Amino acid sequence: MKAIVYERTGDPSVLQLVERPVPEPGPGEVLVRLAVSGVNPTDWKARRLWPMPPEGWQIPGQDGAGVIEAVGEGVDQILIGERVWLWEAAWQRPWGTATEYTVVPVRHAVSLGSASFDLGACLGIPFLTAHRCLTAGEYMPERLHAGALSDHTVLVQGGAGAVGNAAIQLARWADACVVATVSSAEKAQLAAAAGASYVINYREQDVVEEVRKIAPDGVHTIVEVAPAANAAVDAQILHNGGAVCVYADEGGSDVTIPVRPSMMPNARWQFVLVYSEPKAAKAQAIVDVSAAVAQGAVRVGEEAGLPLHHHPLTATAAAHQAVENGVVGKVLITTSEG
Numbered sequence: 625m626k627a628i629v630y631e632r633t634g635d636p637s638v639l640q641l642v643e644r645p646v647p648e649p650g651p652g653e654v655l656v657r658l659a660v661s662g663v664n665p666t667d668w669k670a671r672r673l674w675p676m677p678p679e680g681w682q683i684p685g686q687d688g689a690g691v692i693e694a695v696g697e698g699v700d701q702i703l704i705g706e707r708v709w710l711w712e713a714a715w716q717r718p719w720g721t722a723t724e725y726t727v728v729p730v731r732h733a734v735s736l737g738s739a740s741f742d743l744g745a746c747l748g749i750p751f752l753t754a755h756r757c758l759t760a761g762e763y764m765p766e767r768l769h770a771g772a773l774s775d776h777t778v779l780v781q782g783g784a785g786a787v788g789n790a791a792i793q794l795a796r797w798a799d800a801c802v803v804a805t806v807s808s809a810e811k812a813q814l815a816a817a818a819g820a821s822y823v824i825n826y827r828e829q830d831v832v833e834e835v836r837k838i839a840p841d842g843v844h845t846i847v848e849v850a851p852a853a854n855a856a857v858d859a860q861i862l863h864n865g866g867a868v869c870v871y872a873d874e875g876g877s878d879v880t881i882p883v884r885p886s887m888m889p890n891a892r893w894q895f896v897l898v899y900s901e902p903k904a905a906k907a908q909a910i911v912d913v914s915a916a917v918a919q920g921a922v923r924v925g926e927e928a929g930l931p932l933h934h935h936p937l938t939a940t941a942a943a944h945q946a947v948e949n950g951v952v953g954k955v956l957i958t959t960s961e962g
Contacts, residue, residue, distance in 0.1 A: 627723035628940040631681050633672055636941035636948075639684070647719065647727045649696035654703060654730050656710065658959040661721035662687035662745035664786070665872075668948045670714075679718045684944075686714050688721030688959070689736060689744025699730050708733040709744035711752060711910070715899050721745075722940050724960050734910055739917050742932060743924045746786070746954050747913060751922070753871050753898045754790035755909035757847040758798070760894045761867030764845055765798075766905075768912045770919075773800035777839040779861065780804045782849035783815030783823065786954055787871055789930045791847040792818040794913070797921035803838055805831060811952065818929030835861045842866055842889065852876030859885035867892040930954050 625646045630638040649655045667684045676682060688710045692703050713728050714720030736744045758778065759765060765772045778795045782788045783804025795802045796819035804820035806812045812823045824834045835843060842863035848854060851868070853875040858868045859882040866889055870879075881893060898906070916922050924930050931953030935943040943955045 625724040626937060627683050628937065629681050629683055630671060631676075633674070633676065635672070636668075636944045638671065639941045639944065641938055641940075644723075646725045649694055649699070649727045651697040652699060652729055653696040653727045654692045654699060654733050655694040655725060655727050656688075656690045656708060656733060657693045657725055658688050658690040658721055658723060659741040660689050660745040661685045661723075661957040661959050662748060663943050663947050663955040663957060664749045665947060666749060668944045671944065677716070677718045682714065682718050683720035683723050683726065684714060684940075685721030685723075685957070686710075686712050687745055687748030688713060688726070689741040690959075692733060693725070695730070703730070703733075706733075707736040707738075707741075707744075709736045709747050710734075711748040712899065722937065722957055722959065724937070734914055737918055739922075740924075742956060743917070743922065745956055746924050746930065747917070747922075749898055750786040750790040751794065751913045752906060752909045753787050753896060754794050754847065755912055756896045756898065756901050756905060757787075757791060757869035757871055758795055758845060759905065759908075760869050760896065761845045761865075762892055763865045764867065767908050768794055768798045769915065770797065771799050773798035776844040777801045777803065777842075777863070778845050778847065779835060779843040780815075780820070780847045781854055781858075782806070782874070783818065783820055784811035784929070784952055785849060786930065788815070788847065788849065789818045789928075792820050792929070793922055794916060796821075797916050797919070801839070803835060803843065814926075814929040814931075814952070816929070817927060831857050832860045839863070845869060847871070850875040851879045855879055855881055859891065862886075862889045862891045864889045865891075867894050869894045869896050871896040924954065926953075932956055934958055
């Protein structure tokens with residue numbers, strides 16, 4: 625099989641296209657023939673910064689979609705032929721998704737039904753992160769479903785990003801009023817296409833003023849991509865008991881939290897990393913995201929606010945560079961003809 629491997633950390637040039645034997649699934653594992661691999665910021669950050677696994681090599685890619693080809697000991701044979709989406713394929717394992725075949729624990733391969741492989745490769749990190757952001761607040765539900773957020777207002781800071789897009793789609797599926805902030809007219813169109821009820825261009829409008837017009841009592845949760853830049857704004861627009869759910873550090877790694885404005889509404893500042901979030905919360909996220917997909921509530925492509933950028937497996941380095949450069953939309957690697 626063909627696979628992308630790196631044996632040392634560094635820039636995209638460390639990524640190599642190699643030939644490897646197709647792996648055999650171990651106990652509790654499945655072998656998946658990949659059709660599409662999704663590229664996330666965590667992939668290039670891992671390639672540059674994370675320690676190498678003990679094996680001395682790493683196939684990048686946490687997310688992907690394909691078909692189960694074989695199962696290991698203890699796994700029901702009925703799963704062979706199942707179309708699946710993968711999550712955390714490469715977390716503390718050398719087997720990622722930038723390859724024609726990979727092995728993962730069976731729980732990391734989730735039924736995709738009839739949804740497209742492109743959609744499946746977009747789910748993993750962005751949608752599980754978004755789910756955590758929408759459920760971690762003290763007064764937010766533990767699970768999402770139609771109507772779960774019918775009396776909630778959600779603010780998505782950075783509504784044109786992959787996690788922002790996922791948060792908008794999941795929150796709208798759960799019947800929230802969704803407000804999204806963006807930095808341009810083009811990104812405003814993407815956030816609206818994803819389903820945002822209101823879109824605010826923070827370069828041209830006063831976010832606090834505009835949000836207060838929409839939600840005079842404040843927003844119940846904020847999905848936050850740039851806490852260093854937005855902390856002062858966030859603290860002014862929270863509903864009593866509201867939460868700021870921080871999943872990234874765009875714009876700076878140090879945050880100054882306004883104490884008194886946060887104290888008055890009994891606000892929660894919740895930090896989110898999908899890899900280490902509570903197991904029960906992640907398990908629920910997988911169930912809920914799968915339900916949203918099955919109900920047709922999740923879409924991808926420009927018409928859904930998430931432009932797709934396809935690269936062949938041989939151009940994985942270019943795919944990584946595009947994500948590192950901040951391309952708008954979702955970068956996908958076509959790993960086989962599927």
